[in-house]
Amino acid sequence: MADLNHLKRRTRADYPYILEYRTRWTDNDMYDHMNNSIYNFLYDSVINTYLIEHCGLHPPTSPQYGMVVHSHNDYFASISFPACAELALRVNRIGNSSVTYEIALFEKGQDAVRSVGEFVQVFVDRDTARPSAKGMNHELRRGLERILVAQNRQSKI
DSSP: OOOHHHHHTOOGGGOSEEEEEEOOGGGBOTTSSBOHHHHHHHHHHHHHHHHHHHSOOOTTTOSEEEEEEEEEEEEOSOOOTTOEEEEEEEEEEEOSSEEEEEEEEEETTOOSEEEEEEEEEEEEETTTSSOOTTOSOHHHHHHHHTTBOSTTSOOOO
């Protein structure tokens, strides 16, 4: 596990895929910043956008889909409506049927990372909801390898 000071130094250049998100009025909570639950929503959204656009995932019909088995987030600074967020994604590890993602949230026009999170998904067969003995399908693996940063190493988080 990397220390927080290391994670706070993350830059957009550390991530091969970036997705923009316009914050909404309803994303803010009564403390006038984006509610913590929205971060998980955004992390899940950037992952699934990448899987759909670059890994051949079609959520209603794909023979395999990713189940989140772990998530974690470290918050460094807040963001609030009407800011535009930039969600940065990379893969830190690919296993036989699992993948460990690292996601960073930046505010557009600002250099400092606002949060860094981790999601671990296990790809399961649609019919059984269990991992396949063959592992994840080739198209998923190939797409995930495009944004793999740290193969055969543990996650930075």
